[in-house]
Amino acid sequence: ETGVTQTPRHLVMGMTNKKSLKCxxxxxxxxxxxxxxxxxxxxxxxxxxxxxxQTENNSVPSRFSPECPNSSHLFLHLHTLxxxxxxxxxxxxxxxxxxxxYTDTQYFGPGTRLTVL
Amino acid sequence: AQSVAQxxxxxxxxxxxxxxxxxxxxVSGNPYLFWYVQYPNRGLxxxxxxxxxxxxxxxxYGFEAEFNKSQTSFHLKKPSALVSDxxxxxxxxxxxxAGTYKYIFGTGTxxxxxx
Numbered sequence: 725e726t727g728v729t730q731t732p733r734h735l736v737m738g739m740t741n742k743k744s745l746k747c748x749x750x751x752x753x754x755x756x757x758x759x760x761x762x763x764x765x766x767x768x769x770x771x772x773x774x775x776x777x778q779t780e781n782n783s784v785p786s787r788f789s790p791e792c793p794n795s796s797h798l799f800l801h802l803h804t805l806x807x808x809x810x811x812x813x814x815x816x817x818x819x820x821x822x823x824x825x826y827t828d829t830q831y832f833g834p835g836t837r838l839t840v841l
Numbered sequence: 842a843q844s845v846a847q848x849x850x851x852x853x854x855x856x857x858x859x860x861x862x863x864x865x866x867x868v869s870g871n872p873y874l875f876w877y878v879q880y881p882n883r884g885l886x887x888x889x890x891x892x893x894x895x896x897x898x899x900x901x902y903g904f905e906a907e908f909n910k911s912q913t914s915f916h917l918k919k920p921s922a923l924v925s926d927x928x929x930x931x932x933x934x935x936x937x938x939a940g941t942y943k944y945i946f947g948t949g950t951x952x953x954x955x956x
Contacts, residue, residue: 728884755942764850767885767931767946779942814884820942827873827892827935830944832884 727751728833730815736839739805745836747798747815755820756798757830758790761812773798774820805840812837843868845934847947854922855955862917862950864932873935874915875944876906880928888930891915902926922954 727750737743749756758770772780773792787809789801798815812835818828844867854860866872873892877885889900896908906917917930929949936943 730884764948766948767933769943772942774942782943816884827890829875829887829890830885831887832877834882834884 728815728817728831730813730833730836732836733834734837734839736841737802737805738841739807741805742801742803744802745800745813745815745838747800747817747833749796749798749815749817749831749833751817751819751831753817753819753831754795755818755828756792756795757816757818758798758800759814759816761814761835767814770800802838805838807840810838810840843934843936843938843945845932845945845947847930847932847950849950850948851951851953853953853955856924857921860919860922860926860952860954862930862932862952864915864917864947865913866915866932866934867913868934868937870937872908872913872915873937874906874908875933875935876900876904876915876917877931877933877946878902878928879931879949885931888917922952924954924956927952927954 731746756773760768769782770784771790776792791799814835815833816830818830846865875890876888879885889898891898891908899905931949932947933944
């Protein structure tokens with residue numbers, strides 16, 4: 725295992741539900757990421773947090789709301805999703821040193837398979 | 842724009858034969874390149890990366906990759922494939938746009954090693 729855990733592993737929700745995905749890393753990293761993985765498409769970066777501060781929002785719809793209370797935990801809050809949001813959602817973390825360029829290796833969790841009915 | 846391409850959706854190779862999974866990139870400035878592997882029901886696992894130095898990078902599980910600047914390629918290779926190497930392989934490049942922390946991934950190549 726990579727030291728990055730995600731819960732739940734599978735989630736089925738209706739379009740009117742509200743749910744949250746959780747990610748936890750035990751590696752002492754300071755950057756965390758949410759990715760969306762859909763079949764036959766490149767991995768899509770959604771959000772990046774660096775030292776608990778959001779540094780990237782890749783034009784993600786507002787029905788996805790991230791939260792990073794500390795450098796070890798990352799949440800993705802979901803509400804009023806659409807069927808096309810069904811995908812594998814991957815969390816990753818990395819150790820970012822001060823100064824660039826940043827070439828840190830990302831460590832991924834196993835993902836949450838989300839199905840929106 | 843920064844991008845990475847994996848031209849093959851699937852690569853089939855017989856066990857014991859050498860394998861190559863292709864990746865080409867387009868970046869401004871020096872490229873920082875990565876290979877990851879994804880087994881079924883698992884997240885991505887890091888294999889190797891090229892930052893600078895020797896063009897031949899050695900990584901986990903006997904994999905290596907060759908950085909070729911003139912051809913803007915970073916192909917993943919292994920001298921002798923194993924059935925257990927069957928998985929989805931992703932090439933990625935660091936987006937060097939100022940102020941961003943993005944990594945750009947390819948669409949993935951499914952490797953099937955046949956016994």
